[in-house]
Amino acid sequence: MTDMAEQGGEQSAQERLRERRAAANRGAERVLSRGGFLGTLRDRLAWLQEAAPQVYDLDEAGDLYGNRIVEALEKRVAALLGTEDAAFFPTGTMAQQIALRCWADRTGNATVALHALAHPEVHERGALAEVTGLRSVRLTSEPRLPTAEEVREFDEPFGALMLELPLRDAGFVLPSWEELTEVVEAARERDAVVHFDGARLWESTFHFGRPLDEIAALADSVYVSFYKSLDGFGGAALAGPRTLVEEAKTWRHRYGGMIFQQFPTVLSALVGLERELPRLPEYVSHARVVAAALREGFAEAGVPWARVFPEEPHVHQFQVWLPYDPEVLAEAAVRQAEETKTLLFGDSWDRGGPGLGITEITVRAAGLEWTADDVKAAVGDFVARVTEVAGEGVKTVEAVSK
Secondary structure, eight states, X not given: OHXXXXXXXXXXXXXXXXXXXXXXXXXXXXXXXXXXXXXXXXHHHHHHHHHGGGXXXXXXXXOSXXXXXXXXXXXXXXXXXXOXXXXXXXXXXXXXXXXXXXXXXXXXXXXXXXXXXXXXXXXXXXXXXXXXXXXXXXXXXXXXXXXXXXXXXXXXXXXXXXXXXXXXXXXXXXXXXXXXXXXXXXXXXXXXXXXXEETTGGGGHHHHTSOHHHHHTTSSEEEEESSTTTOOSSOEEEEEXXXXXXXXXXXXXXXXXXXXXXXXXXXXXXXXXXXXXXXXXXHHHHHHHHHHHHHHHHXXXXXXXXXXXXXXXXXXXXXXXXXXXXXXXHHHHHHHHHHHSEESOOSOOEEEETTEEEEEEEOOGGGGGOOHHHHHHHHHHHHHHHHHHHHHTOOOOOOOOO
């Protein structure tokens, strides 16, 4: 009974911390990123009402089961990625499961090679096997993408190679363009198809120095998200050969993805493509300024060990590792926002090991206002609060995992 009571108390404390963080984000005057999903329903509807007329004729009839405005978005995505066709999906999880099962039917091999930290391995509760009957094998668990050598030397056949670009749970990392082309070539040598998990592919152009269509051309199929970087309400697209997309639409229906009307989500995606997509290179560039300032700030504040990873971010998101318990860091971050209206760390803190906390940083439009000196000043204030919280022996609960 005691354990259950403690467990219930911990859950309520988790919820309280999450609510405090969300409220701090809304009330903060300075943030590095203010995702639209944190706004109220009124805020989100007002945003769509203002933005939607700029991207689509609102006097047209609404969509029914994936036609009209949904088809317009699909054509837009196919044009951006340089593919024959594209299909809209309610979630990326559904889109990728269907893409990989379609490829398995074509190759006759149900084995998918991927990274140990790839989304299907970490965040989908074994859906590839449980829902689609596919089998995953892990090429590596290193905090980087698989190498061409690892692909060539893997000791069993596989029908598809799935590459998450960037690899979020390793620190939003990307390979170099040369490394990526070599990995794709190695897969081709094994007669495997290549699928890109491009949930955050939109912002990879800055790192690769290549346009979206040239990047997508390396793969046989590509998935992209409309909310992770474009700030839409949700949704995803699968792009590739027309025959694959047509088959994927059949499976979309079978999976329950043939939704009656989707125009609010689709409109938000079109707004994201119009407004956010052109700004992503600017966000990536400034993320590198923020990352460097964070490193300098922690050194100046006397933190015994701190790491920003990657040191030079590949996209507009990256990790920060600090030598403190995550519950201390989470409390200090929220207190700083509540008391100063400056929110330096707006995401949750997770445990990276004993006495080690890890969080993710995202730099969007709001973060462009921060200078390097602003970041270092905020770091100094944050570290002082960490010391204060640790000294109090405050034992708040660990932040809920993302």
